[in-house]
Amino acid sequence: MRGLAISRKFAGSVMISAILVGNAFAQESFRVELGQDGETLGDMRPVFLKFESRPLPAISPEEVARRYQKLFEHSDEPEVRIDALNRLNNIRNQSGSDIGFSYEEQAVVYEEVLGSYEDILARGSFSGRLDxxxxxxAKAHAHTGQHEESIQRLKQLVGLYPRSALVPEARFRIAEAAYASGDYPSAETGYRQLIDSNVSQELSTKARYMLGWSQFKQGAQAWPRAADTFMTLLDQQLPDQARLANPPVSGLDMIEDSFRVMALMASRSGDARTLVSWFSGRSDAAWHHLVYDRLADLHALEGHYARAVAINAAFATRYPDHPASAEFLAQSVAFWQKAGDGERAREARAGYVARYDSESEYRALDLPQQATWRDYARFLGDYYYATATELYAAGRSANAADAWSNAAGYYEVLADHSGSAGELLHLAGDARLQAGNPAQAILNFRRAAYGADYERAADAGWAAVRVLESRLDPQAERSALTALSEEERRFGAAFSGDERLAGLRADLANRWYELGDYDQALNYARATLTLEGAAPDQRYAAWLVTARVRQRSGEFGLEERAWRQALTLVEQVPSLEGAPGESERIRGQLATAIYRQGEKAAANGDATVAVAHFQRVSSVLPGSEVAIKARFDAANTLLKAAQWQTAINELTRFRTDFPDEPLAREVSEKLVYAYRESRQPLRAADELLRGAEQAPDPWSLKLRAAELYHQAGATQDRNALYRGWLAIAPGPQNGADHLQQQTLRQRLIESESGPDLGQLRQALVAREADSRWHSDQTLLWAGEAALVLGAEAAESFARIALVHPLATSLTRKQRALEQAQGYFLEAESFAGEAVQSEVLYRRAELYRILAKDLMASEVPQELNELETMQYQMLLEEEAYPLEERAMELHSRNHGRIASHGFDAWIERSLEALADMHPGRYDRELRWMSWNMEGSDDV
Structure with missing residues (x-):
C-alpha cells in the first residue's frame, strides 16, 4: 500500500507526501484496512477535522496559552475564567499544537466551569457575546460527554443568532453529530445546507468532504451522489496539473480519503465501467488517473490481481496518450509478480515493450519510464535466450528457434535505446544465428562491430565473418565468396591489428584459388604475408597459394621464391606438414619451378641461362624425375644451341649416370645427331651400331649407320652392313623399301668386284622386274645391270663353238643367245632410251655372231663332197636370216641418229654394218651438227 502519497509513480507530479516532511500530519497517513476500520462499508468512518476561529497572536502560542491558563487558574470571576478558557481553546485550535490544558485536564476544567456557564446564561449577566x-x-458539554446537550446548545446558537460568525461551525457540528449518530440523510442535508450558505472556502470544503461521506454511508444507491460530491471536491482541490504537483497541505487527508472512497465504491460496483460512467460528461481532470490507480491498488491489496491489472489496462486503453499510461502498464507487471504468476508478468512486460517500441512512443516516456522499458526489454531478451538454450538442449529445436527469434527481437529493439547497444546487438546476432536467420544475424553483428561503441566490437565483427564463412561449401559460388571478401575488407579496415585476420586472409586466398580467381587469391595471399602477426601456418598457406598462382601465370622465378619460403617454413615447423611427405612434394614443386625457368629461357634462345637453371634442379631434388629430365634438357638445349661437344659430353654423362632411365634410350639418337652435326659421321655410325645392340629393330639403326659409313667413305664397313641387311631383308612393302634395297645393291655393285657381283645384278634385275614400285633411278640401275648380265651372257654365247654333233652345240648356243637376248630386252624395258643404242647393238651382234659361227661350223666328216656342198648351202640358208636380222637391228640403231643423236654404240653398229655391207656402209663419214643459224644462205 502506498499511504498518503497521491502517486509514487508519476514523475510529472511531485508526490504529495513529499511536502509533508517535517509536518505532524506526515505521521498520520491513511490506510484502508477493513479489519481495523470496520468489517463492512457501513463501519467506515471519516477523519474528523479541527477548525480554527481566530488568528494567532504575533507572540509564541505557547506563551499566550501559558498566560491564559494562569489567568483561568487564579481568577475567581466566572466570566473571566470562561473568557480565558475560550481564548485558550482558540489558541490551541489555531496553532494545531498540543498546548494549554491536557485532554484529561480539559475534562476536569469544563466540569468545573459548566455550572458557571449555566449560571451566567440564566442570569443573563454575561458581558460578552451570547453566541x-x-x-x-456546547463545547463544555462535549468535553464532559454530554453530546445531546452540546448539540442542543449549537442548535440554540443557530436559531437565536443565525447571523453569528459561529453559525457555520455550529451547523457543521450539528451535521457531524447526525453523521456520528448514523443519521446519514440528516447529515447529508446539514452538510448540503452549509455548502449552499455563504461560508468560507475552507469550511465549505470540509462540509463537502463530509457530505460525500454521508452519501457514501447511505449505501450503493447513494454512491453516484457521493462520487459526484468527491469529484467536485477533487476538482476544487486539484484543479490543474500544477496543483496536482503541489497540493494544499491542509487538504491532503481529504484528497487521499476521497480517492480511497471512490476506489471502494467503484470496486464494489462496476470497476472501470463505473469510473467511465462517473467521468462521462465531465472534462478530463488532472486527477482522474489517480482514481484508477487507487482502484487498482485496492484490488491488489485484496489479492485480486487480475482485476487490478484489468483496471490498469482499462486506463491505458481509455487514455493511451496520458503520461501515466506507462506507469499503469508497468504496475501490472508488479501486480503479477506479487501474485507469483511469472508468465503473466512476462506477458505484461512484453505488452509494455510493444506499446512503446516505436521511436516516437519511446521518446514520449519520461526518463524513469524509459529505464523501465529498457529493463523489461532486457529481461525478455534474456528470458527467451535462456529458454531457447534449454529447449535446444532438450531436443526441441523448432521451439528453440522461435524463442531465439523472440530474444533477438527484444535485443534489437532495445539496442536503439540503450547505452550498451553493441552488447545487445551482439546477443541479437547470436540469437538470430541460432534461430536459423544468418542474414539478420550478420546485420546485427555488423551494427555491433561498426556502429556502436562496444568493447567487444572486434568479436562481433568476427562473428559476421564466421557466419558468412560457414555458409560456404567446397564448391562455393562466387557471390558467396565475394560477400565473405567484402566482410573481410570491412573487418580489416576496422580491426587491422586483429590476430584472426591473417587466418581469414589465408583461407580466402585458398578459396579464391580453388574458384579460379587467381588475382584475388594472390591479393589475399600477399595481404596475409604483410601482416606482422601472421602465424607460421598462415604464412605457409599464403606462400603455397602464391606459388600456385605464379605457377599458373608462368612467373616461374616468383614461383620458385614462394616454394622456397614454404619449404623453409615447413622445415622450421615440421607440424605444418598436413600429410606425410609434404615437404618432399614442395621440393618437387620447387624443382619444377626451376625447371620451368630453364624451359622458358631455352624457348627464348638463352641457352646459357637455360642450362644453368636445368643444372640447378639437381641441387634441390637430386635423383628426382624432374632433376633427371632437367639434366637431359640441359643437353638438348646445348644441342639446339649448336654447342656440339658440350652437348655430347652432357649426353654421355647422362647415359653413364642414369643408364636405366627411359630418357637414356634417347641419348644415342641425340649423340648421333651431335656427331653428325659436328662432322663426326664415323662416331655417329658407331653410336648407331651401339644402339642397335639393344634395339628391338636393330636394322633400322644399322642401315642408318651404313649410310653414315657411306658418307664417310668407309665402304668396307658400309658394304658389310648392306650385305647383312640384304641377306635377311623381307620383300619391299612400299616404294621406299624397294628404292632402299635397290640402292644398297647398286652401291655394292659399284664398290665391289668378284663372283658375287653377278648375283647382285641378277637380284637387282629380278627385284625390279617383280616390283610394283619403280623409279627412274632403279629402272636405270636395273637396265644397266641387265646390260652387264646380257653382255656376260653374250660372251658365254660367243665362246660356244658349233661342233659336231651340230644339233647339240647349236642348242647350247641357242640357249645362250636367248639368255643374253632376254637380259638385253629387260635392260631396254627398264632403262628405255638410255640403253637402247647399246641394246640394239648387242642384240644385233648376237645374230651376226650366230650367223658367222654357223657358217664357220664344223662339217661332219662322213659327208662326201656333194653332201658337204649341200650341207654348207643349208648352213648359208640358215645363217642368212640371222645375218639379215643383225643388219636390221644395226640399221635401227643407225636410224636413231636422227632422233637421239650419235653415240658410241651407234658408231659400233655402223662399223658392223660396214663390215657386213661394205658397199653401202664402208665409206668415209664426217658427222656434222646441224646449225640453224644462217641456214637461209645455204
Whole structure:
C-alpha cells in the first residue's frame, strides 16, 4: 500500500507526501484496512477535522496559552475564567499544537466551569457575546460527554443568532453529530445546507468532504451522489496539473480519503465501467488517473490481481496518450509478480515493450519510464535466450528457434535505446544465428562491430565473418565468396591489428584459388604475408597459394621464391606438414619451378641461362624425375644451341649416370645427331651400331649407320652392313623399301668386284622386274645391270663353238643367245632410251655372231663332197636370216641418229654394218651438227 502519497509513480507530479516532511500530519497517513476500520462499508468512518476561529497572536502560542491558563487558574470571576478558557481553546485550535490544558485536564476544567456557564446564561449577566457563550457551553458539554446537550446548545446558537460568525461551525457540528449518530440523510442535508450558505472556502470544503461521506454511508444507491460530491471536491482541490504537483497541505487527508472512497465504491460496483460512467460528461481532470490507480491498488491489496491489472489496462486503453499510461502498464507487471504468476508478468512486460517500441512512443516516456522499458526489454531478451538454450538442449529445436527469434527481437529493439547497444546487438546476432536467420544475424553483428561503441566490437565483427564463412561449401559460388571478401575488407579496415585476420586472409586466398580467381587469391595471399602477426601456418598457406598462382601465370622465378619460403617454413615447423611427405612434394614443386625457368629461357634462345637453371634442379631434388629430365634438357638445349661437344659430353654423362632411365634410350639418337652435326659421321655410325645392340629393330639403326659409313667413305664397313641387311631383308612393302634395297645393291655393285657381283645384278634385275614400285633411278640401275648380265651372257654365247654333233652345240648356243637376248630386252624395258643404242647393238651382234659361227661350223666328216656342198648351202640358208636380222637391228640403231643423236654404240653398229655391207656402209663419214643459224644462205 502506498499511504498518503497521491502517486509514487508519476514523475510529472511531485508526490504529495513529499511536502509533508517535517509536518505532524506526515505521521498520520491513511490506510484502508477493513479489519481495523470496520468489517463492512457501513463501519467506515471519516477523519474528523479541527477548525480554527481566530488568528494567532504575533507572540509564541505557547506563551499566550501559558498566560491564559494562569489567568483561568487564579481568577475567581466566572466570566473571566470562561473568557480565558475560550481564548485558550482558540489558541490551541489555531496553532494545531498540543498546548494549554491536557485532554484529561480539559475534562476536569469544563466540569468545573459548566455550572458557571449555566449560571451566567440564566442570569443573563454575561458581558460578552451570547453566541460565543452558547458555543463554549456546547463545547463544555462535549468535553464532559454530554453530546445531546452540546448539540442542543449549537442548535440554540443557530436559531437565536443565525447571523453569528459561529453559525457555520455550529451547523457543521450539528451535521457531524447526525453523521456520528448514523443519521446519514440528516447529515447529508446539514452538510448540503452549509455548502449552499455563504461560508468560507475552507469550511465549505470540509462540509463537502463530509457530505460525500454521508452519501457514501447511505449505501450503493447513494454512491453516484457521493462520487459526484468527491469529484467536485477533487476538482476544487486539484484543479490543474500544477496543483496536482503541489497540493494544499491542509487538504491532503481529504484528497487521499476521497480517492480511497471512490476506489471502494467503484470496486464494489462496476470497476472501470463505473469510473467511465462517473467521468462521462465531465472534462478530463488532472486527477482522474489517480482514481484508477487507487482502484487498482485496492484490488491488489485484496489479492485480486487480475482485476487490478484489468483496471490498469482499462486506463491505458481509455487514455493511451496520458503520461501515466506507462506507469499503469508497468504496475501490472508488479501486480503479477506479487501474485507469483511469472508468465503473466512476462506477458505484461512484453505488452509494455510493444506499446512503446516505436521511436516516437519511446521518446514520449519520461526518463524513469524509459529505464523501465529498457529493463523489461532486457529481461525478455534474456528470458527467451535462456529458454531457447534449454529447449535446444532438450531436443526441441523448432521451439528453440522461435524463442531465439523472440530474444533477438527484444535485443534489437532495445539496442536503439540503450547505452550498451553493441552488447545487445551482439546477443541479437547470436540469437538470430541460432534461430536459423544468418542474414539478420550478420546485420546485427555488423551494427555491433561498426556502429556502436562496444568493447567487444572486434568479436562481433568476427562473428559476421564466421557466419558468412560457414555458409560456404567446397564448391562455393562466387557471390558467396565475394560477400565473405567484402566482410573481410570491412573487418580489416576496422580491426587491422586483429590476430584472426591473417587466418581469414589465408583461407580466402585458398578459396579464391580453388574458384579460379587467381588475382584475388594472390591479393589475399600477399595481404596475409604483410601482416606482422601472421602465424607460421598462415604464412605457409599464403606462400603455397602464391606459388600456385605464379605457377599458373608462368612467373616461374616468383614461383620458385614462394616454394622456397614454404619449404623453409615447413622445415622450421615440421607440424605444418598436413600429410606425410609434404615437404618432399614442395621440393618437387620447387624443382619444377626451376625447371620451368630453364624451359622458358631455352624457348627464348638463352641457352646459357637455360642450362644453368636445368643444372640447378639437381641441387634441390637430386635423383628426382624432374632433376633427371632437367639434366637431359640441359643437353638438348646445348644441342639446339649448336654447342656440339658440350652437348655430347652432357649426353654421355647422362647415359653413364642414369643408364636405366627411359630418357637414356634417347641419348644415342641425340649423340648421333651431335656427331653428325659436328662432322663426326664415323662416331655417329658407331653410336648407331651401339644402339642397335639393344634395339628391338636393330636394322633400322644399322642401315642408318651404313649410310653414315657411306658418307664417310668407309665402304668396307658400309658394304658389310648392306650385305647383312640384304641377306635377311623381307620383300619391299612400299616404294621406299624397294628404292632402299635397290640402292644398297647398286652401291655394292659399284664398290665391289668378284663372283658375287653377278648375283647382285641378277637380284637387282629380278627385284625390279617383280616390283610394283619403280623409279627412274632403279629402272636405270636395273637396265644397266641387265646390260652387264646380257653382255656376260653374250660372251658365254660367243665362246660356244658349233661342233659336231651340230644339233647339240647349236642348242647350247641357242640357249645362250636367248639368255643374253632376254637380259638385253629387260635392260631396254627398264632403262628405255638410255640403253637402247647399246641394246640394239648387242642384240644385233648376237645374230651376226650366230650367223658367222654357223657358217664357220664344223662339217661332219662322213659327208662326201656333194653332201658337204649341200650341207654348207643349208648352213648359208640358215645363217642368212640371222645375218639379215643383225643388219636390221644395226640399221635401227643407225636410224636413231636422227632422233637421239650419235653415240658410241651407234658408231659400233655402223662399223658392223660396214663390215657386213661394205658397199653401202664402208665409206668415209664426217658427222656434222646441224646449225640453224644462217641456214637461209645455204
Amino acid at each position: 460565543e457563550l452558547l458555543y463554549q457551553m
